[in-house]
Amino acid sequence: MNRKFFILFGPPGAGKGTQAGALAERFNLCHISTGELLRSEIAAGTALGAKAKALIDNGNLVPDEMVEAMIEAKFQSVDGVDGFLLDGFPRTVSQAEALDAMLSKNGESVTACLSIMIPDSLVHERIAHRALLEGRADDARDEVVSNRIQTYHAKTEPLIAYYKSAGLYREVNGVGTIDQVRERIFQQI
Ligand code: ADP
Numbered sequence: 001m002n003r004k005f006f007i008l009f010g011p012p013g014a015g016k017g018t019q020a021g022a023l024a025e026r027f028n029l030c031h032i033s034t035g036e037l038l039r040s041e042i043a044a045g046t047a048l049g050a051k052a053k054a055l056i057d058n059g060n061l062v063p064d065e066m067v068e069a070m071i072e073a074k075f076q077s078v079d080g081v082d083g084f085l086l087d088g089f090p091r092t093v094s095q096a097e098a099l100d101a102m103l104s105k106n107g108e109s110v111t112a113c114l115s116i117m118i119p120d121s122l123v124h125e126r127i128a129h130r131a132l133l134e135g136r137a138d139d140a141r142d143e144v145v146s147n148r149i150q151t152y153h154a155k156t157e158p159l160i161a162y163y164k165s166a167g168l169y170r171e172v173n174g175v176g177t178i179d180q181v182r183e184r185i186f187q188q189i
Pocket of ligand 1: 062
């Protein structure tokens with residue numbers, strides 16, 4: 001198999017979900033958002049959803065094993081695409097190592113880590129705006145948003161060095177219009 005695995009990386013509110021649709025369509029990729037998958041589990045009232053809900057509502061990460069299992073199931077079940085666009089995964093170095101391990105079992109590997117960067121001040125602004133549009137519980141409270149930003153810096157940001165050292169890191173400026181940011185990402189693929 002010669003599937004592509006793109007990681008869409010960036011702080012909460014950077015625009016990963018906004019950009020993912022156009023990228024997935026243009027390059028025939030299956031878009032997987034771990035946040036969306038978890039929210040569907042919560043909405044469906046599953047045991048996994050119940051376990052995830054309190055963590056997500058407080059701005060904490062769910063356990064690595066939980067998202068790793070969801071991702072691996074998708075890799076095995078989705079057909080007819082040229083690859084995958086991972087949005088919100090990996091979010092810890094341990095998840096990145098698990099991803100490398102699950103891909104290498106099939107002789108596959110990460111193609112590139114596409115990073116959308118915005119300053120923390122803009123994270124607050126964008127999430128406050130999104131809270132009005134989408135009504136997500138984890139967007140509504142300022143202390144939860146602050147915790148998510150802190151979690152990003154502590155646990156997710158180390159992935160930048162991880163993918164830089166693998167020669168896979170490509171960064172674009174996430175400040176600008178949706179079209180501008182999309183064009184910047186296209187140029188990096
Ligand atoms: P955002 O990019 O705005 O933070 P997401 O929809 O990607 O939103 O994620 C929402 C929440 O779902 C996260 O704050 C976290 O609690 C949980 N989550 C999503 N992906 C992961 C992951 N890979 N590992 C752990 N928790 C995750």
